[in-house]
Amino acid sequence: MSLDLPSDGCRSTPVLKERGQREVFCGLTGIIWLHRKMQDAFFLVVGSRTCAHLLQSAAGVMIFAEPRFGTAILEEKDLAGLADANAELDREVGRLLARRPDIRQLFLVGSCPSEVIKLDLARAAERLNQQHAPHVRVYNYSGSGIETTFTQGEDACLAAMVPTLAPTAARDLLIVGAMPDVVEDQCLALLSAMGIGPIRVLPAHRAGELPHVGENTVFALVQPFLGDTHAALIRRGARHIPAPFPFGEEGSTAWLRAIADEFGVPRDLFESVIAAPRARAQKAIAAQAAELRGKSVFFFPDSQLEIPLARFLVRECGMTAIEVGTPYLHEGLVGPDLDLLPKGPVISEGQDVEKQLDRVRAASPDLTVCGLGLANPLEAEGFATKWAIELVFTPVHFYEQAGDLAGLFSRPLRRKAILRKEAAE
Amino acid sequence: MKLTLWTYEGPPHVGAMRVATGMKGMHYVLHAPQGDTYADLLFTMIERRNHRPPVTFTTFQARDLGGDTANLFKDSARDAYDRFQPQAMIVGASCTAELIQDDPGGLAEALGLPIPVIPLDLPSYQRKENFGADETFYQIVKALAQPMPRTEAITCNLLGATALGFRHRDDVTEVTRLLSLMGISVNVAAPMGATPDDIARMGQAHFNVLLYPETGEAAARHLERACGQPYTKIVPIGVGATRDFLHEVSALTGLSAKVDESGLRLPWWSASVDSTYLTGKRVYIFGDATHVTTAARIAATEIGFEVVGMGCFNREFARPLRAAAKAYGVEPLITDDYLEVEAEIARLQPELILGTQMERHIGKRLGIPCAVISAPVHVQDFPARYSPQMGFEGANVIFDSWIHPLVMGLEEHLLTMFREDFEFHDEAGASHHGGKAVPRQEEELPTYVVPAGQDLSAPLDRYAAMIPDIPIITPSGEVVWLPDAERELKKIPFFVRGKAKRNTERYATDRGLFEISVDTLYEAKAHYAR
Numbered sequence A: 001m002s003l004d005l006p007s008d009g010c011r012s013t014p015v016l017k018e019r020g021q022r023e024v025f026c027g028l029t030g031i032i033w034l035h036r037k038m039q040d041a042f043f044l045v046v047g048s049r050t051c052a053h054l055l056q057s058a059a060g061v062m063i064f065a066e067p068r069f070g071t072a073i074l075e076e077k078d079l080a081g082l083a084d085a086n087a088e089l090d091r092e093v094g095r096l097l098a099r100r101p102d103i104r105q106l107f108l109v110g111s112c113p114s115e116v117i118k119l120d121l122a123r124a125a126e127r128l129n130q131q132h133a134p135h136v137r138v139y140n141y142s143g144s145g146i147e148t149t150f151t152q153g154e155d156a157c158l159a160a161m162v163p164t165l166a167p168t169a170a171r172d173l174l175i176v177g178a179m180p181d182v183v184e185d186q187c188l189a190l191l192s193a194m195g196i197g198p199i200r201v202l203p204a205h206r207a208g209e210l211p212h213v214g215e216n217t218v219f220a221l222v223q224p225f226l227g228d229t230h231a232a233l234i235r236r237g238a239r240h241i242p243a244p245f246p247f248g249e250e251g252s253t254a255w256l257r258a259i260a261d262e263f264g265v266p267r268d269l270f271e272s273v274i275a276a277p278r279a280r281a282q283k284a285i286a287a288q289a290a291e292l293r294g295k296s297v298f299f300f301p302d303s304q305l306e307i308p309l310a311r312f313l314v315r316e317c318g319m320t321a322i323e324v325g326t327p328y329l330h331e332g333l334v335g336p337d338l339d340l341l342p343k344g345p346v347i348s349e350g351q352d353v354e355k356q357l358d359r360v361r362a363a364s365p366d367l368t369v370c371g372l373g374l375a376n377p378l379e380a381e382g383f384a385t386k387w388a389i390e391l392v393f394t395p396v397h398f399y400e401q402a403g404d405l406a407g408l409f410s411r412p413l414r415r416k417a418i419l420r421k422e423a424a425e
Numbered sequence B: 001m002k003l004t005l006w007t008y009e010g011p012p013h014v015g016a017m018r019v020a021t022g023m024k025g026m027h028y029v030l031h032a033p034q035g036d037t038y039a040d041l042l043f044t045m046i047e048r049r050n051h052r053p054p055v056t057f058t059t060f061q062a063r064d065l066g067g068d069t070a071n072l073f074k075d076s077a078r079d080a081y082d083r084f085q086p087q088a089m090i091v092g093a094s095c096t097a098e099l100i101q102d103d104p105g106g107l108a109e110a111l112g113l114p115i116p117v118i119p120l121d122l123p124s125y126q127r128k129e130n131f132g133a134d135e136t137f138y139q140i141v142k143a144l145a146q147p148m149p150r151t152e153a154i155t156c157n158l159l160g161a162t163a164l165g166f167r168h169r170d171d172v173t174e175v176t177r178l179l180s181l182m183g184i185s186v187n188v189a190a191p192m193g194a195t196p197d198d199i200a201r202m203g204q205a206h207f208n209v210l211l212y213p214e215t216g217e218a219a220a221r222h223l224e225r226a227c228g229q230p231y232t233k234i235v236p237i238g239v240g241a242t243r244d245f246l247h248e249v250s251a252l253t254g255l256s257a258k259v260d261e262s263g264l265r266l267p268w269w270s271a272s273v274d275s276t277y278l279t280g281k282r283v284y285i286f287g288d289a290t291h292v293t294t295a296a297r298i299a300a301t302e303i304g305f306e307v308v309g310m311g312c313f314n315r316e317f318a319r320p321l322r323a324a325a326k327a328y329g330v331e332p333l334i335t336d337d338y339l340e341v342e343a344e345i346a347r348l349q350p351e352l353i354l355g356t357q358m359e360r361h362i363g364k365r366l367g368i369p370c371a372v373i374s375a376p377v378h379v380q381d382f383p384a385r386y387s388p389q390m391g392f393e394g395a396n397v398i399f400d401s402w403i404h405p406l407v408m409g410l411e412e413h414l415l416t417m418f419r420e421d422f423e424f425h426d427e428a429g430a431s432h433h434g435g436k437a438v439p440r441q442e443e444e445l446p447t448y449v450v451p452a453g454q455d456l457s458a459p460l461d462r463y464a465a466m467i468p469d470i471p472i473i474t475p476s477g478e479v480v481w482l483p484d485a486e487r488e489l490k491k492i493p494f495f496v497r498g499k500a501k502r503n504t505e506r507y508a509t510d511r512g513l514f515e516i517s518v519d520t521l522y523e524a525k526a527h528y529a530r
């Protein structure tokens, strides 16, 4: 299948690079979904009360049930002497692991304060690994706001695991990126039906199921924000299968197709496997797209999903993109999506929130995709908004979710229309 | 270093944000990394504010460190002034910026902005949100309020209401109404609703009403010293406290404390016979000290509950809380570790919890109803309707919201009489609560038995022992429930089952029994019958 490329995609569009006040989460936020995905892992943030409060606020109270994450809050005396801070950390970890024997993987997560005081969590992880091996494997990564934005936390986490994965010479397919279980199962079912295997996933549910990696491993990413993980896998000799990301019918087909081609899946087998789910996706999208067609959309930078999602909204739902903001643009990863996204929108990287708000007001789009801090204020100004965090917390990948994905964008518009009618009466 | 899973309070700069966001014409320039902007959503989502908080975050990144974070701060402050044209500005650092020691106060002063710029020094590694709000309000008042001639008519200021406060919006309205019944009008309510210009004319009031000691006491003390304004010490939550408050105001002003009470319903609602079933219900109270102490008085003297335990998360107010606990003969719990609170509630098995959103979840897990009386808040704590806690209408609201989680009086009897009915059994829940009544489950629910020797008083052990969604049977000592007795226990309505279980176990232990039979259960019932 040759994808129907626009004569002129956005790959060559000059990127508007902004440096100013950002209105985004830091990488710690990824813990909210990662700790649910990895069922024998505990995420220990070494940080401040702010970090603890961020996690609590981002998590909401819905998952108040026993969290497998916590914050070791630095106190005045920890700042005074690093030796003491290390001793304290060892003690807290010891207590935690003694009391939670179900924990087999422990992530020490760095924060802005731990980085500014130069608390060496890599050394700490090494030290703790020696103490607690083989029962617990200790990793470390940074989720700090001075280093990472929102979804980059997942990237940093997965990248930290790659060097420790056991070597293999097998020609495995590795699927990389945390997905809700139901979506992961669908993805694996489709690929298996094409005769592709063995398939491994990173992150795995449990330490014992971690994938192996080596020169013959080929991998595909399901999330566009996994730049460091991509680089770490390449360093292990694995090879990346570039593809548009599996959002919407077209994205899912292109993504599966890239893998099928890599594994030499016959054309008719491929078509027969995807035919039914693909038709369902088209039908489901069409129902939602009726409300989206001809409408304009403006993306504030948030999760790095913006470019693939803009591609979906423009090509499959008939919307016009005015600006597509992203915190970081990994051309190597979103290049295939940029190729498909027709020229027109401003592509911006980074943020200067006040200027961007000026632009959104000037453009007055039909739908604005933004973070939670901006959504209600923009609604109050008359804009319809979609909060971006839901795109990360909701199953949106692959065929069966394509209609839901479109629905996430059409619902705010539909709602606005209903309320407007009521107000007019 | 202290391991924290959930916290009752945010960092102190969130307290400063609550002050700035409550005010108008004030802007806060906060030296902080990008992730700290999460705090905006507390206001825009939880409180549903339709404006962004007036806060500029410098959002410095790793590459700025060691280089020009100071210039970044100056640029941000200058841009914020140009764009928002505030009447005054507060400047400060979050926990990370505190470590890089850029001195926001000095940097902002060097800019020579034509408005008052108030530096904040909030020690992030020692203090918390309430302190941050209290200190910020104090610094603003100190910088802007001056002694002035008093207004001709008797006026007062209302101190302490902030953005994101528990029912602050409606309390300000209610207390304003209450005072107007005495013929007193409000000069300035601050910080919420006030501009810096308003703060500057606070000195003309005759006295101050301290609504929330947690967030307004430092300012009240300062105004007493600097402007000679006395302030009220009684927080008017509950009928008795409201009347006492009116007398306190009367003593300060010479005006009569006799006001129209025709809108007050709590006393009759409480006295009417339907409320008999509330008598002696065992309540546990936890939250900020002010709301807890006022709630305890209402519970014990105005509704007729039995206070079986109380505590607060803010150590700054441990002393008044301890004094109050003594009056009810209970041990106070002063902690900001919710696991300790949970362990205490599990131990006491109250019939109702009056707490924060954290206790609401503890209650959910332990199957104990809960009404929320204090911050930390959630989106549900910002109802669309008028629902103050203070004054006479506040007392009415409190009666309704505390009673709502309980099963209604007559229903309680019916459930007891017909507890074998397969539809009208107790697990169907209270009839006025949403949710579908489920037919009784006949098979055994999985239970988690805490291993012998595990010390349940240590909260972390309790935490380790917990597996979500599985009820916990905690064998007290070596006592074992025989199958018949256990079945009988399940026939007891859920809202008293915890108490029955605990009493029976205590009864058995006291008598050196190792097994509980049906007889033991009923002997214990007779023993503890009140």
Ligand code: SF4
Binding pocket: A059, A060, A061, A062, B378, B379
């Ligand atoms: S979506 Fe957020 S605000 Fe709403 S109930 Fe869940 S946690 Fe609370």
Ligand code: SF4
Binding pocket: A026, A027, A028, A047, A048, A050, A051, A052, A054, A110, A111, A112, A113, A143, A144, A145, A146, B033, B034, B035, B036, B095, B096
């Ligand atoms: S930005 Fe930094 S200090 Fe703030 S919550 Fe994130 S890691 Fe913690």
